[in-house]
Amino acid sequence: MANVWIDDLWLKSDHGTPPPASAKRSLAASRNPLAAQVPDRWKTTRFGSGKRWRCRWYTIEGTTRKQHSKSFAKLTDAEAFQASMEDDVRRGRYANPNDARRKFKDVADMWLRSKNNVSEGVRARYECELRVYVNPKWADVPIGSITHDDVARWIGELSTGEYPAELRWRHEPKPLSPRSIKSIVKVVFAGVLDYAVKVRYLVENPAREAQVPKPEYKDLVFLNIHEIETLADAAEQVGRPLDGLIIRFQSYVGMRINETFALQVGDVDLAKRQIRVRRTWKNSAKTQRLGPPKSGRPRTVAFPKFLVKPLRALIKGKPETAYVFQAVKGGHINDHNWRRRVWHSAVARAGLQDVEGLTPHSLRHSYAAIAIKAGADVKILQRQMGHSSASLTLDIYGFLFPERLGQVADAVDAERTAAIVSKRV
Known part of the structure; x- marks a missing residue:
């Protein structure tokens, strides 16, 4: 993909002659496109119906050249999308929309296969958390449709015990600890989406900046x-x-x-x-x-x-x-x-x-x-x-760790005093 084209879906050329400026001005000034002073010869069959502007681009998939498109009501929005897409291509950030339609479970399988440097125990934990907590929620969801709000809602469900899960022995879901939520969301779930970004199935990971409950470690056991x-x-x-x-x-x-x-x-x-x-x-x-x-x-x-x-x-x-x-x-x-x-x-x-x-x-x-x-x-x-x-x-x-603000203030005071005294001497 090298370029993004913008098409006007309401106006067309007539035997190579583009619509006159007067027709474009009338259409732009009218709230109801059907009331605009536009001769029929310049109207497309879609005139006044749906969104007017379409961005169009192509990708090469294997040996096939495939077209993609996205429609906009306003020309300014289409132009902003065009500029963003072309900038993504130049910077290597472009993600094929077809890849964003991949199901989460398929990308999760790829992510697991890529984890060649983890121990058997860690791999078993990843597989368990995917099977029990992640896939019941996300398995058949296209990765590109997952939003920041979707992730935030799911974190809330994990905290309250209202999440779908594949639990054995007919156990009912229960609220998970902050440490469990952090592992499930930030390590496994976000890890899968990080992989999708790495292989350019996605442009960004909606889970990476998600806020999870802060783990409480005050229940740890210490011996004197x-x-x-x-x-x-x-x-x-x-x-x-x-x-x-x-x-x-x-x-x-x-x-x-x-x-x-x-x-x-x-x-x-x-x-x-x-x-x-x-x-x-x-x-x-x-x-x-x-x-x-x-x-x-x-x-x-x-x-x-x-x-x-x-x-x-x-x-x-x-x-x-x-x-x-x-x-x-x-x-x-x-x-x-x-x-x-x-x-x-x-x-x-x-x-x-x-x-x-x-x-x-x-x-x-x-x-x-x-x-x-x-x-x-x-x-x-x-x-x-x-x-x-x-x-x-x-x-x-x-x-x-002890509160040492007072010690820091005393140290600063001592440094200032020493500097002033040495200058006087």
């Missing part, structure tokens, strides 16, 4: 240092000294549990007190396999001094590729087995069984709380925990 130490001692008693070290390692380093169990001797630098997080265990329905960390990128984390001695004893004499934390019979520790064999018994022995929602992942949250209290800023915490962005770190732990 006394509770962590009590739990670690209990883990040593119900299991091995290694199990107590795992509790402390999780609580004072903040790695994900399957990153810890994938840790190899060669990843540990005792001199610098640093660990290179290169891999994690990926769980599927039947197997475990090694893969990159959740963010997809390796990262370096630091660990406190008191862990140097037990880690040195743990890795002494082991080859670089040996796992740091090993099962009783050697090899890596399976996190499901460890929870069943050690975690639940240690929680009960430590008297923490009534702490609702306490899981091994709570130790990672506890690390964040301790680090923030110790003065860690958001960027350092993001790097240590392997979050994709500092905004995600703030979304989760922002409420833990």
